[in-house]
Amino acid sequence: MSKEHLTEEAIQQYVLDKQQSDAVSIEHMQQCPQCQAAATMYQAMFNNIRQLPVETFDFDLSVVVMSQLPAARPGFSWGMFCIYLLVTAFLLSTGILLYHFHEYLQAFMSGITSILTSLGIITIVTLLICQVIDMYRKYRKKIDALDFQ
Numbered sequence: 759m760s761k762e763h764l765t766e767e768a769i770q771q772y773v774l775d776k777q778q779s780d781a782v783s784i785e786h787m788q789q790c791p792q793c794q795a796a797a798t799m800y801q802a803m804f805n806n807i808r809q810l811p812v813e814t815f816d817f818d819l820s821v822v823v824m825s826q827l828p829a830a831r832p833g834f835s836w837g838m839f840c841i842y843l844l845v846t847a848f849l850l851s852t853g854i855l856l857y858h859f860h861e862y863l864q865a866f867m868s869g870i871t872s873i874l875t876s877l878g879i880i881t882i883v884t885l886l887i888c889q890v891i892d893m894y895r896k897y898r899k900k901i902d903a904l905d906f907q
């Protein structure tokens with residue numbers, strides 16, 4: 759038996775789940791009356807805690823919370839419509855430009871190695887996506903700030 763008594767945590771661990779305690783702790787617990795007394799006290803305390811009634815609100819919490827939430831927005835939003843319109847116009851104009859100038863573009867692209875071209879395209883597309891996402895976040899933040907004032 760080890761000379762030092764078990765820590766409070768080790769005693770609680772022994773009471774709550776004996777299987778998880780290490781062999782030294784279990785051996786000490788079986789031979790030390792002082793630690794056994796502490797374990798008995800913890801056992802009684804845990805039993806009392808388990809018997810306490812579960813705390814519940816005496817009112818309907820969901821009604822209180824739901825009444826403080828802002829009303830749902832209408833399905834159609836002019837802001838989103840404008841964003842979709844701008845994105846569509848951008849894509850259409852890009853497509854038209856690519857369609858009309860694809861011969862020049864092909865001549866331009868043939869002069870550059872394909873790996874550089876694909877790296878450039880990936881970089882540009884990634885930057886564009888990041889810009890659009892950032893612009894949309896800023897837009898939502900501003901619109902949300904306007905709605906609550």
Ligand SMILES: [Zn+2]
Nearest residue numbers: 763764790793
């Ligand atoms: Zn002990």
